[in-house]
Amino acid sequence: MPENDLSIEEIENLSYYDFMGYLGVPFYQIGGLTSTERLGELCQIDEDKKVLVVGCGTGFNACYIVRKFGCRLVGIDIAEEAIKKAKERVEREKLHDRVEFRVGDAYALPFEAGTFDAVITQFVSQFLDMEKALKEFARVLKTGGCIGINEIFKDGEMPPKVAEKILEAEQILGDITQLPFTIHTSEEWKERLEKAGLKGVEIHENREPVSLKESPQLIKEIGGFGKFFKLMVRMMKYTLLSRVIRSRFKKLDRAKRVLVGYPMIKSATSRHVGYILGVGNKNENEG
Numbered sequence: 001m002p003e004n005d006l007s008i009e010e011i012e013n014l015s016y017y018d019f020m021g022y023l024g025v026p027f028y029q030i031g032g033l034t035s036t037e038r039l040g041e042l043c044q045i046d047e048d049k050k051v052l053v054v055g056c057g058t059g060f061n062a063c064y065i066v067r068k069f070g071c072r073l074v075g076i077d078i079a080e081e082a083i084k085k086a087k088e089r090v091e092r093e094k095l096h097d098r099v100e101f102r103v104g105d106a107y108a109l110p111f112e113a114g115t116f117d118a119v120i121t122q123f124v125s126q127f128l129d130m131e132k133a134l135k136e137f138a139r140v141l142k143t144g145g146c147i148g149i150n151e152i153f154k155d156g157e158m159p160p161k162v163a164e165k166i167l168e169a170e171q172i173l174g175d176i177t178q179l180p181f182t183i184h185t186s187e188e189w190k191e192r193l194e195k196a197g198l199k200g201v202e203i204h205e206n207r208e209p210v211s212l213k214e215s216p217q218l219i220k221e222i223g224g225f226g227k228f229f230k231l232m233v234r235m236m237k238y239t240l241l242s243r244v245i246r247s248r249f250k251k252l253d254r255a256k257r258v259l260v261g262y263p264m265i266k267s268a269t270s271r272h273v274g275y276i277l278g279v280g281n282k283n284e285n286e287g
């Protein structure tokens with residue numbers, strides 16, 4: 001879609017993720033593509049597997065998974081603008097024989113029971129009521145299939161000042177996305193997967209946010225330096241033109257600084273935050 005299709009007012013009224021989708025922001029999760037690849041390995045994805053990515057955004061990570069593991073994949077997201085960009089990506093990357101993107105809700109997946117070998121979320125489950133969502137993920141999973149999550153965690157214990165800042169970041173992200181946003185501890189993530197009846201649950205903690213070494217790959221995945229530059233210019237343009245958008249970016253920046261710190265400089269708060277890769281398999285008696 002040409003970027004000037006919507007007026008500034010219409011853009012301001014888009015939901016946060018529709019807005020990010022409209023801009024074409026790739027939604028890089030804090031563990032970067034390294035974490036995506038590791039999650040794919042933990043879920044034992046290969047060319048014989050059919051994978052569902054819930055909350056696929058603009059399809060950046062989903063297409064990476066397909067190219068890396070050769071699987072078939074369906075990506076769903078509630079944000080229509082993000083799905084439009086994801087469909088453009090499929091065409092651009094000539095992946096239409098293996099990938100399909102469509103609008104859909106994590107709580108009411110438009111698929112029959114037992115359709116997928118793996119269901120994955122990356123920086124999505126922390127926005128969801130996990131009890132409700134995991135039931136739905138397990139329903140569309142084949143017996144023995146894998147649920148894999150790549151989400152933020154926080155330490156169970158930390159100085160009160162740090163806990164206050166993390167709470168502030170949670171509130172900011174909840175506020176700008178208008179979604180309930182909660183950062184769980186590793187134990188809480190484990191508990192949620194186990195409560196859903198999954199077997200062999202494993203939680204892998206990682207405290208290293210995305211490495212700067214991934215920057216060239218990120219730019220390549222965005223579509224090259226030209227596209228990256230255009231994205232930056234577009235973001236700057238809307239920041240200058242709209243107070244509402246300016247405020248969104250300012251809040252996002254604040255939350256990011258609290259949770260991930262600066263490249264190579266960990267803040268006091270970011271030392272107590274990282275990402276978990278969590279996996280578990282569907283039992284015979286489940287779903």
Ligand SMILES: C[S@@+](CC[C@H](N)C(=O)[O-])C[C@H]1O[C@@H](n2cnc3c(N)ncnc32)[C@H](O)[C@@H]1O
Binds near residue numbers: 018027057062079082
């Ligand atoms: C931070 S983005 C993650 C993007 C994506 N994982 C990626 O790899 O690029 C969170 C995404 O979750 C989506 N989302 C939030 N709630 C959802 C729901 N109930 N059903 C489907 N998608 C949802 C948002 O629209 C957004 O695109």
